[in-house]
Amino acid sequence: MPPRVRTHNPDRIRNALVAQAWSLRGAVGSLDPADLARPTRLDGWTVGDLVVHLALQLEALPRVLAEPAPEGAAAELTLSRWAVSTASVAERLDADTRAAVAGCPDPVVRLDSAVNALQDAVSAPLPDRAVRIRLGTMTALDFAVTRLVEMVVHADDLAAATGADVPLDRHALATVVRLLADALAAEAPGGSVELRVPPFAVVQCVAGPRHTRGTPPNVVETDPLTWIRLAAGRLTWADAVADAALTASGERSDLSGLLPVLG
Structure with a gap:
């Protein structure tokens, strides 16, 4: 049985985007030039x-x-497929x-400019249409969810590199955990x-005997x-x-052979 497709509340996603963006902006604003020169755990990147x-x-x-909606294009790129496809564009992003x-x-x-632009862009409801990105076409709402993944993952990178406190919006964190598990x-x-x-998340995965009741024989918890x-x-x-x-x-x-999920 394939995993169920989660739905996302557009207003909660918009609110989480703004909250997490400003959390990052606040953390970055507290850094000094020496902090910006620090190495990160991303190969060759400074803060x-x-x-x-x-x-x-x-x-x-x-x-x-x-941008105009892609003419006649359906949103064929799911969030799960986006996640596992990011490795294919890693070099281009670098x-x-x-x-x-x-x-x-x-x-x-x-x-600072990017945060203001993002806030302006989501001040109105997200359009119910497809958008085109490098990996294909997906719904505008799903693409907004991918921005939460970028912010939450990199907030942790920023905290690891600088020791800065980068609060994570609870809905942003929950959304990213569930997306990556799915x-x-x-x-x-x-x-x-x-x-x-x-x-935040419980999923079943890996082919093999399926349990129907009680404690499953194979459990990973973190x-x-x-x-x-x-x-x-x-x-x-x-x-x-x-x-x-x-x-x-x-x-x-x-599950080591299935990790990482993102590129």
């Missing part, structure tokens, strides 16, 4: 580079909403970021393993941030197990 990348990701939503950095004298100002379940459909990320780090490739399965950041019981419970 300043990461801030510019974040600005690019936020600017993408106002840009695609301002190149785009480096080019933007070269032309950006002040990353903080660039992010994407894993879509890539490895089945019912032999139950992935639990309390309090917290939201550990799951996001695993799914985004910021943390290895072995390190998470060694640090007791997750529990995995049952002979089929090793």
Whole structure:
């Protein structure tokens, strides 16, 4: 049985976008020039580079909403497919970021402008139509959800690099946890393993015997941030197990071969 497709409340997504964008802006605004020069866990990127990348990701939503709807195009790109396809554009995104950095004298100002543009773009309801992005066409609402993924994942990158407090909007965090869990379940459909990320997500995945009642024989459980780090490739399965950041019981419970979910 394929995993169910979740629905998203457009107003809650809009509110989460604005809240998380301003949380990032506040954290970045507290950094000094020495902080911007710090390395990050993203290969070859400084904090300043990461801030510019974040600005690019936020600017993408106002840009695609301002473009005409793709003529006759259906929204064939699901959120799960988007998540597992990001690896295919990783090199292009890296190149785009480096080019933007070269032309950006002040990353903080660039992010500030991007946050304001995003807020303006979602001040009205999101249009009920498809938008075209590099990976294909998806609904405007789903593309807005992908911006939450970018902000939550990179908020954690920013905190790891600088020690800054970057609060995560609860709805943004819940949405990203569920999206990444659903994407894993879509890539490895089945019912032999139950992935639990309390309090936000429970999915079944991996082909094999399906349990029908009681405690399933194969269970993986972890917290939201550990799951996001695993799914985004910021943390290895072995390190998470060694640090007791997750529990995995049952002979089929090793999900390391399915990670990361994002590129």
